[in-house]
Amino acid sequence: MAIPRAAKTQRRTRIQEEKEEIILEAALDVFSVNGFRGTTVDQIAEVAGMSKPNLLYYFRTKEAMHRALIDRVLFTWLEPLRAFDANGNPESEIRSYIRRKLEMARDFPRESRLFANEMLQGAPHVEDELRGPLKALVDEKAEVIRAWATAGKIAKCDPYHLIFSIWSTTQHYADFDVQVRAVLGQEHAGEGRFEDAARYLEQLFVDGLRIRHN
Amino acid sequence: MAIPRAAKTQRRTRIQEEKEEIILEAALDVFSVNGFRGTTVDQIAEVAGMSKPNLLYYFRTKEAMHRALIDRVLFTWLEPLRAFDANGNPESEIRSYIRRKLEMARDFPRESRLFANEMLQGAPHVEDELRGPLKALVDEKAEVIRAWATAGKIAKCDPYHLIFSIWSTTQHYADFDVQVRAVLGQEHAGEGRFEDAARYLEQLFVDGLRIRHN
DNA sequence: TGTAATGTTTACCAATCGGTCAAATTATCC
DNA sequence: GGATAATTTGACCGATTGGTAAACATTACA
Numbered sequence: 001m002a003i004p005r006a007a008k009t010q011r012r013t014r015i016q017e018e019k020e021e022i023i024l025e026a027a028l029d030v031f032s033v034n035g036f037r038g039t040t041v042d043q044i045a046e047v048a049g050m051s052k053p054n055l056l057y058y059f060r061t062k063e064a065m066h067r068a069l070i071d072r073v074l075f076t077w078l079e080p081l082r083a084f085d086a087n088g089n090p091e092s093e094i095r096s097y098i099r100r101k102l103e104m105a106r107d108f109p110r111e112s113r114l115f116a117n118e119m120l121q122g123a124p125h126v127e128d129e130l131r132g133p134l135k136a137l138v139d140e141k142a143e144v145i146r147a148w149a150t151a152g153k154i155a156k157c158d159p160y161h162l163i164f165s166i167w168s169t170t171q172h173y174a175d176f177d178v179q180v181r182a183v184l185g186q187e188h189a190g191e192g193r194f195e196d197a198a199r200y201l202e203q204l205f206v207d208g209l210r211i212r213h214n
Numbered sequence: 215m216a217i218p219r220a221a222k223t224q225r226r227t228r229i230q231e232e233k234e235e236i237i238l239e240a241a242l243d244v245f246s247v248n249g250f251r252g253t254t255v256d257q258i259a260e261v262a263g264m265s266k267p268n269l270l271y272y273f274r275t276k277e278a279m280h281r282a283l284i285d286r287v288l289f290t291w292l293e294p295l296r297a298f299d300a301n302g303n304p305e306s307e308i309r310s311y312i313r314r315k316l317e318m319a320r321d322f323p324r325e326s327r328l329f330a331n332e333m334l335q336g337a338p339h340v341e342d343e344l345r346g347p348l349k350a351l352v353d354e355k356a357e358v359i360r361a362w363a364t365a366g367k368i369a370k371c372d373p374y375h376l377i378f379s380i381w382s383t384t385q386h387y388a389d390f391d392v393q394v395r396a397v398l399g400q401e402h403a404g405e406g407r408f409e410d411a412a413r414y415l416e417q418l419f420v421d422g423l424r425i426r427h428n
Numbered sequence: 429t430g431t432a433a434t435g436t437t438t439a440c441c442a443a444t445c446g447g448t449c450a451a452a453t454t455a456t457c458c
Numbered sequence: 459g460g461a462t463a464a465t466t467t468g469a470c471c472g473a474t475t476g477g478t479a480a481a482c483a484t485t486a487c488a
Contacts, residue, residue: 015455015465033335037252041446054466056447113334116389120327120334121247123392130396138397155424160398161414168386169379175330176382178337182344183352184374200375204418210369229435229485255476268436270477 020058023048024072027065032113035121036066063125070118070126073111074134080104081137081163086144090153091206094166098201101170106194112174138163169201234272237262238286241279246327249335250280277339284332284340287325288348294318295351295377300358304367305420308380312415315384320408326388352377383415 026048030039041062045052059065080100085093105112123130138160145159173180173194184193226234240262244253255276259266273279294314299307319326337344352374359373387394387408398407 019465034251035249035331035334037248038250040444042444051467052446053448053468057465060447062446116330116334117249119390119393120249120330123396127392127396130393131399134393135397135399155417155421157417158410158414160402161411162418164386164390164394164397164411165383165415165418168382168390172378172382176333176378178341179333179344179348180378182337182341183349183378185345185349188374196372197375197378200372201379203369203371204376204379207369207424210421227434227485233435254474256474265437266476267438267478271435274477276476 016058019050022050023055023058023065024069028069028110028114031066031069032110032117035117036062036125037121067125069114073114074126074129076108077104077111077115078134078137081141084141084144086147090148094205095202098166098170098205099198101166102173102194102198102201105170105172105174109174109177112171116171116175166205169204173197230272233264236264237269237272237279238283242283242324242328245280245283246324246331249331250276250339251335281339283328287328288340288343290322291318291325291329292348292351295355298355298358300361304362308419309416312380312384312419313412315380316387316408316412316415319384319386319388323388323391326385330385330389380419383418387411 023044027039027044029047030043034043039062041052041055044062044065045055048055059068080097083100084097118124118126142159142163145154145162148154149156149159180193188196237258241253241258243261244257248257253276255266255269258276258279259269262269273282294311297314298311332338332340356373356377359368359376362368363370363373394407402410
């Protein structure tokens with residue numbers, strides 16, 4: 001009897017662990033580009049190198065695969081923000097936060113795009129997580145930033161929009177990668193663009209453009 | 215004979231103009247949320263309030279609708295950058311560019327999302343336009359910014375990444391609208407968030423966070 | 429007002445969609 | 459090695475996909 005689906009067994013088989021990993025890897029490939037609606041189970045099965053029924057043996061539905069991916073990404077995606085230290089030095093904390101987010105954009109662009117796709121669609125699968133855990137974490141860190149501003153350690157600014165601007169500028173290099181490459185052209189589109197971006201962004205957030213006021 | 219499709223006639227009928235507008239409006243609704251692959255012709259037909267064959271009388275294929283939308287958006291989307299004036303004052307030029315891009319994110323969020331969806335999918339329909347006209351325009355404006363830096367009017371910085379950062383921070387309020395609302399919560403998610411963002415971003419780009427160096 | 433061009437609809441197509449089922453195959457464990 | 463559970467497959471399902479054919483209705487224009 002092949003009724004006991006993967007989810008039902010308490011202890012996961014070696015094969016289960018391996019195959020589920022292969023499937024999620026393939027699903028990430030496809031979902032991150034085409035979004036949930038634009039992705040077909042057959043596509044995932046082909047990338048994963050297994051038959052569709054076999055794939056559906058491990059994940060009952062397309063939604064189950066998507067949900068598993070989103071859950072995983074949501075957790076790791078907020079790691080850098082969690083590491084934001086209230087007792088640290090404002091400059092080094094902000095610098096290292098930018099650097100970490102930029103490294104994630106470079107090393108995990110598919111995860112970034114999966115998340116971006118979900119946002120574009122109005123977050124139908126994760127709106128609760130946004131309003132709950134995400135908002136709570138951001139509220140906490142925003143309070144830290146506000147305290148720094150009150151203490152005169154950094155300029156007074158809206159801490160929420162500060163966080164938004166770090167998110168958007170860094171993730172841009174994953175989500176809009178094609179555009180970045182196209183605009184930079186052959187000359188500058190080498191892998192050095194992430195170092196250039198890091199240098200520019202750290203300067204922007206720390207010093208701004210230092211426009212000379214006449 | 216109903217063979218002469220809309221495209222074939224030289225002069226467009228009143229009905230053609232009206233219906234094509236209705237269709238593109240509906241298509242923008244659906245494409246901007248679900249992306250190209252995730253959108254069905256039936257969805258567009260329903261939103262447009264007409265039958266599928268009738269819709270396909272004006273646009274032969276799903277691709278034709280998408281192409282028409284992309285072309286239109288690509289042009290208007292670059293208006294603010296074209297308006298960027300080499301002879302203007304650096305501070306006011308950058309400030310007004312930010313303001314204009316933010317207004318577009320507020321007033322045309324669907325257009326922003328349509329473009330974002332296309333980028334996430336690797337720009338399969340517009341890669342040529344990116345490498346051609348877009349790159350040319352950005353190259354031109356980047357040269358202006360570089361000249362300002364050389365003249366000591368603004369800090370030395372990578373002009374391309376400067377432009378990227380303005381694009382990403384402003385479009386974020388359209389593309390990630392759900393997330394922004396969720397994080398800001400009921401209290402601050404009123405329509406004032408665009409003014410808050412404008413104030414914050416203008417400060418960021420002009421002065422940075424003015425971190426006190428110990 | 430007549431007629432030709434334009435516009436709309438119903439019925440339909442093959443291909444693909446997400447997912448099921450039972451049979452066949454393979455791994456596990458006593 | 460044999461029983462039992464886990465895994466894999468091919469055949470298949472009804473629904474939906476993008477798009478077509480042709481009959482029908484409406485408009486524009488002489």
